[in-house]
Amino acid sequence: MSENLASKLREGTKHSHTMAENTAFMKCFLKGIVEPEPFRKLIANLYFVYSTLEEELQQRCNHPVVGQIYFPELNRKANLEKDLTYYYGRNWREQIVPSEAGKAYVTRIQEVAKIEPALLVAHAYVRYMGDLSGGQSLKKIARSSMDLLPDGGTAFYEFEQIPTPEARKAFKAKYRQALNSLAVDDILATKIIAEANYVFELNRNLIQELEADVKAAIGDRVFDLITRQDKPGSTERPPGNTSVELIAAE
Template identity: 50%
Template sequence: MNMTTDLASKLRSGTQQAHSNAEHTKFMTRFLKGDVDENILGKLLGNLYQIYSQLEAELESHQEHPIVSHLYFSELNRKTNLEKDLTFLYGDSWQEKVFPTPNAQIYISRIREVSATQPELLIAHAYTRYMGDLSGGQSLKKIAKAALDLKEDQSINFYEFSQIPDVTQFKGKYRDALNHLMIDETLMNQIVQEANLAFNLNIKMMGDLA
């Protein structure tokens, strides 16, 4: 059966308010003004390291899943890039210095929980993070590079997608994959609801850093 849905546009319109809330957090407002230093960036990337480690492990564990497997793109994986950034910021013993903040722990628990109980909802978590990193994340990269006074050949690896030469094209491919999932209306609504929760978990996690 060749089925298509409008999940991609449902996700976009259904999380529009949550996106606006995330964009206007104290943390993001300061970040956009270039008010970001190594300390705060280290805390953010430390949280994201824990979050992506969990998310990517769960997505990988469902590679045989009839639905979740279609939204696994290894070129999106952030864990290795985050390890490089944390080594740069904290040195070789970064593992001893990086701990998830309380709301990052709640976020991680939710990812673990949906993976165990309703893995289809991991799609909402992947969408919220990766589409964000490919979108606003690309502006945040430039801001962070300037604020940290990085050299031309240095970057925040977290925001670099070296295996995705054309981000716009890739986002189109990702939306197509969302629209081709074999899912019904009920599950679509649950995924949109879970994406809203994912935005709120991000907002709370950023609140720990401000």
Template identity: 45%
Template sequence: MEGSKTHSSESMPGDLSEALKEATKEVHEQAESTEFMKNFQRGQVSLQEFKMVLTSLYYIYSALEEEIERNKDHPAYIPVYFPAELHRKTALQEDLEYFYGPLWREEISCPESTQKYVNRLHYVGQHEPELLVAHAYTRYLGDLSGGQVLKKIAQKALHLPNTGEGLEFFTFEGVSNATKFKQLYRSRMNSIEMDPATKKRVLEEAKRAFLLNIQVFDELQKLVSQCHENGHPAQHKPELRTRGTSGAHEHGPAPVKEGEKTLMKHTGMLPSTPLVRWILVVSFLVTTVAVGLFAM
């Protein structure tokens, strides 16, 4: 067994970025082995579902970036502090206002599985900030990789404007060349001074970040099964409004516009209830974004 441990230690890449990629291969495969990702890649996503996905991401990135700002001067994070290039909270706020209107904060809520992720981010930032780099790496470099594929799919499936409205989350105005920036980011991360014990903890935290995403999927899949068994959806939030040119619809659902009728054609293979469709999309979007890390 000692020989096995020595071989494992010798085979572990010296660079932190490569070690992270190697350590998370298994959880990546778990996330990839779902049919939800394939559905999204086929363009089977509705406007309502996409709005709910953005909501979940908003809570995650709000927590992540709050803790990044708290620890921006920490030796284990200084080299990879790129707020102008990477931070997503402001972009998500713009997207949510575009879809929900100026009162979007009153329309959204944080699902339980997302809240668990949020809680972990706050714990790490406040008690183990040296692990924060694992969460930043898996999220931001995933956004710059697989997230760009999602942008094209969403824009086409939802008939969103070519000018980028509703897709600010996927738009990195501060990054002119994603490939070169990711190389810079990995290089900066590899420069962080870290003893072997801390490095091991960072690798474990990266796997935890993937597992948090998978747990979101598992919980949502259970909700889907329960809805099918009961014959009706569980109520999470009232039907959310679609932003229209004449203002928000305060007393009932917005009328279906021609563009939304077209969107329905892309969701024919999905369950008809908004909550169930949202559950599916959140699931495979989470897994797809996670997989983006490996497309670098």
């Protein structure tokens, strides 16, 4: 067993996390610039990603490794469907297609599920731990920025069964424990960390595709002002020790 897979994952992906936070799309997001068109495209791509991920995880719920980190209360597909109805209307299914980066992400999940299912741990970790962490601040920013109707448009960030900051903190501790008790040797742990870094890259590609839309909406000058400086990433700090900005948002 590889002890402390949870810390190894956090440590081993912190540079990727910093890069994700420093993408132009995320920098604008954190400054309160969330444009409806790129945002709904992101939700559409995430729908394809999570549908695939959750189907592959569910099919392997008896797998000795994958089964240990399958928590149906994390499933996002149904909530993404709610958001798609909000942004595209009832016939959302006919209106959305995955982008190039979205297709590549989906293909990778399917490939890993077939060839080495234990690597699905990396896919679940990057998305769900992220959604339970920074995702909660992003929800508040999206709501105030887009002036959404009450209770509409941010179901993706809402975990009905893990509804409060305390519950999310406890759940993340449980998830880290589950990671630490996986029957994974050091070689497999190294592969999972490498895959997690690749998952960050797939996510970066997904949001980089949306930059042109953001730029078109806010103009070159403001876009350049907002995106020219990098900041230290949230996971460069010890777990739970978030920046003042993010604590205020939670």
